[in-house]
Amino acid sequence: MTNALEIEDLVMHFGPVRAVDAVSLTIPRGGVTALVGESGSGKSTVGRCVVRLLKPTSGSVRIGGVDVTHLTRRQLRPHRSTVSIVFQDPAGSLDPRMLVGDVVAEPLRLSSARMSRAERQKRVAESLGQVGLRAEVARRYPHELSGGQRQRVSIARALISKPSLLIADEPISALDVSVQASVLNLLADLQRDIGFACLFITHNLSAVEYLADEIAVMYLGQLMEKGTRSQIFSSPAHPYTQALLAAAPVADPVRQRARTPVLLGDDLPSALDPPSGCRFRTRCPLAFDKCATDVPPHVKIGNGEAACHLVQADGTRPDVRAGVPE
Amino acid sequence: MTAGARILEVADLSVSFVTESGNVSAVDHVSLDLAPGEIVGVVGESGCGKSVTAMSLAGLLPRSARVTGSVRLRGTELIGAPETSLRRVRGKEIAYIFQEPMTSLNPVLTVGRQIGEVLQVHERISRKQARARAIELLSLVGIPSAATRVDNYPHQLSGGMRQRVMIAMAVACNPTVLVADEPTTALDVTVQAGILEVLRDLRDRLGTSILIITHDLGVIADIADRVVVMYAGRVVERAPVTELFAHPHHRYTNGLLNASPTPGRHAGTDRLQEIPGLVPVLTTQPDACTFADRCPAADDTCRGSAPPLAALGVADHLVACWHPVEAT
Numbered sequence A: 001m002t003n004a005l006e007i008e009d010l011v012m013h014f015g016p017v018r019a020v021d022a023v024s025l026t027i028p029r030g031g032v033t034a035l036v037g038e039s040g041s042g043k044s045t046v047g048r049c050v051v052r053l054l055k056p057t058s059g060s061v062r063i064g065g066v067d068v069t070h071l072t073r074r075q076l077r078p079h080r081s082t083v084s085i086v087f088q089d090p091a092g093s094l095d096p097r098m099l100v101g102d103v104v105a106e107p108l109r110l111s112s113a114r115m116s117r118a119e120r121q122k123r124v125a126e127s128l129g130q131v132g133l134r135a136e137v138a139r140r141y142p143h144e145l146s147g148g149q150r151q152r153v154s155i156a157r158a159l160i161s162k163p164s165l166l167i168a169d170e171p172i173s174a175l176d177v178s179v180q181a182s183v184l185n186l187l188a189d190l191q192r193d194i195g196f197a198c199l200f201i202t203h204n205l206s207a208v209e210y211l212a213d214e215i216a217v218m219y220l221g222q223l224m225e226k227g228t229r230s231q232i233f234s235s236p237a238h239p240y241t242q243a244l245l246a247a248a249p250v251a252d253p254v255r256q257r258a259r260t261p262v263l264l265g266d267d268l269p270s271a272l273d274p275p276s277g278c279r280f281r282t283r284c285p286l287a288f289d290k291c292a293t294d295v296p297p298h299v300k301i302g303n304g305e306a307a308c309h310l311v312q313a314d315g316t317r318p319d320v321r322a323g324v325p326e
Numbered sequence B: 001m002t003a004g005a006r007i008l009e010v011a012d013l014s015v016s017f018v019t020e021s022g023n024v025s026a027v028d029h030v031s032l033d034l035a036p037g038e039i040v041g042v043v044g045e046s047g048c049g050k051s052v053t054a055m056s057l058a059g060l061l062p063r064s065a066r067v068t069g070s071v072r073l074r075g076t077e078l079i080g081a082p083e084t085s086l087r088r089v090r091g092k093e094i095a096y097i098f099q100e101p102m103t104s105l106n107p108v109l110t111v112g113r114q115i116g117e118v119l120q121v122h123e124r125i126s127r128k129q130a131r132a133r134a135i136e137l138l139s140l141v142g143i144p145s146a147a148t149r150v151d152n153y154p155h156q157l158s159g160g161m162r163q164r165v166m167i168a169m170a171v172a173c174n175p176t177v178l179v180a181d182e183p184t185t186a187l188d189v190t191v192q193a194g195i196l197e198v199l200r201d202l203r204d205r206l207g208t209s210i211l212i213i214t215h216d217l218g219v220i221a222d223i224a225d226r227v228v229v230m231y232a233g234r235v236v237e238r239a240p241v242t243e244l245f246a247h248p249h250h251r252y253t254n255g256l257l258n259a260s261p262t263p264g265r266h267a268g269t270d271r272l273q274e275i276p277g278l279v280p281v282l283t284t285q286p287d288a289c290t291f292a293d294r295c296p297a298a299d300d301t302c303r304g305s306a307p308p309l310a311a312l313g314v315a316d317h318l319v320a321c322w323h324p325v326e327a328t
């Protein structure tokens, strides 16, 4: 069976900015893969290359087995409906002058298939219903809705073309905890019922643990580690993954205070001039000479892979807390 | 914790705004306090009045704000105090750090000059002394090679380092109270952890009392000694941090705790609890529980009169609810 998404050696440079450098990633049909990493690590850029809002500098993107990397706007049209994107900022990504119904119907108008007005309205109502909004909402303007409702509208718009792949770029980070919960529940339900594959971009690790099957960790344009949810959360191999997990506070004072803090410096390197060798080395407590000279290869470990000189195929992994390899 | 020495006591603080589209009631009879060296966290949904409460402490609200009630700093009333004495309080007694360090820093001055200027407003010291103090402060907040960084402009620093500079400016005059309004919201978790460590360290070393505002329960769990939960302009619950997480008495607090996807939860086996409904936007404060519309336990009493903030179980655990979730 073909995969929903296959990204191979994806490179996206903006002039001198090396936003994404050689990222490879596969999402099986119906699977949810989370892309995590700090601000500026290139997560959104990967998402935008997949929906071809950006044309990759090099590498390839295959959606449902079809290579879309070099397709022109026109050639892309028939594939437009197979992949959709939900953006981070629900307020900013909805045109304030358009009625919600028109916002949601927009992908249908842009697609090649012809459709009657009545048919379109039916699809809008259906799509709004899927995200738990009443059909009347179609006659309102985005600003008349709450943040959570607006985010539901953007999900409805993304789903109306019945995509087989949904790119969800920080769909919850602008929302309050309780609204976040409803959007996460909704994504989980829809994903289970409709069965689309999802690239879930976020920096919220607890949301990732809740929703994702597989996790890919980015740092400064490159993948540091990939693995299944249970592997990443129970035995992360890469020092950066370990540091990320250790730094995300848990909402339980007893557990949180019993944890050993792992503090990295916050002198973040820039994508304009990424460090030689391992890109994480300027903040890595375990870095040694080789890290500055050699780019660490991606080593298979368990059900995933990690790019660190201290990770070995026999399962040896470093422990960032100890400050020395095990 | 004894009710004895309180550095800051806020009682019945109410704030409303006169706007073109009418009155907005932002804060309603809020009471909270801070002991020396204590870290109090304020949580609540967007728009519930956290920032307005914080800004009113040192009189930072715009003219359109109507403020009533009492804010006492070491026993001295600040509400209605003349601007000249408020100016002395600001920075020297109550200092602030906000979410977006870039907008609060001057892009054309080095960080050393900016810290120096803060010092020179309140203290009579030379440029040279100010620079030396700035270097000290930068290393206090954990900036490596402070002696070099002091000559950097804000754009030469990462977001996390800019926030550290903001903290250095805020604590330059050794304030009694530091108000941190979402200090880490714009930062990554690895950077956030460092900033929280700096705040904790300041409290330990200088005895600064800290009021930290956030909507991240993880941050609260990490750093706060006590927690104030706000909903639609009111304090609905107040308790020591472990007590609050272990025995939430208000259903809104309960809802917030259950809505967070905590470790080990997965969509395949577990559903996150939503709080149905929306936060009301209030023009006046009704004589009712403002959470009643969304509360599974609401009855006519709740819709007919506002519940007072009262102790339940332990003395320093206060809840404003007619039918609180009992301590188990």
Ligand SMILES: Nc1ncnc2c1ncn2[C@@H]1O[C@H](COP(=O)(O)OP(=O)(O)OP(=O)(O)O)[C@@H](O)[C@H]1O
Residues within 6 Å of the ligand: A014, A017, A018, A019, A037, A038, A039, A040, A041, A042, A043, A044, A045, A046, A203, A271
């Ligand atoms: N159109 C562009 N032109 C130039 N640089 C860009 C452009 N888009 C992104 N970048 C740069 O590419 C890098 C990666 O950005 P990207 O938005 O993909 O990061 P991200 O991981 O999504 O971050 P965040 O968590 O903040 O959303 C950053 O250094 C960013 O400044």
Ligand SMILES: Nc1ncnc2c1ncn2[C@@H]1O[C@H](COP(=O)(O)OP(=O)(O)OP(=O)(O)O)[C@@H](O)[C@H]1O
Residues within 6 Å of the ligand: B017, B018, B019, B024, B025, B026, B044, B045, B046, B047, B048, B049, B050, B051, B052, B053, B062, B064, B215
């Ligand atoms: N200058 C103002 N004029 C009118 N209304 C205001 C003003 N400042 C704040 N408000 C209103 O007061 C209420 C409380 O706002 P506040 O900024 O304190 O919320 P908050 O709890 O800090 O929210 P957030 O988490 O989004 O920062 C909101 O309804 C807000 O719209």
Ligand code: SF4
Residues within 6 Å of the ligand: A238, A239, A240, A278, A279, A280, A281, A282, A284, A285, A286, A287, A288, A291, A296, A307, A308, A309, A310
């Ligand atoms: S040990 Fe070296 S290779 Fe591994 S993460 Fe640290 S710096 Fe990179």
Ligand SMILES: [Mg+2]
Residues within 6 Å of the ligand: A043, A044, A045, A170
């Ligand atoms: Mg992004």
Ligand SMILES: [Mg+2]
Residues within 6 Å of the ligand: B050, B051, B052, B181
């Ligand atoms: Mg605020």
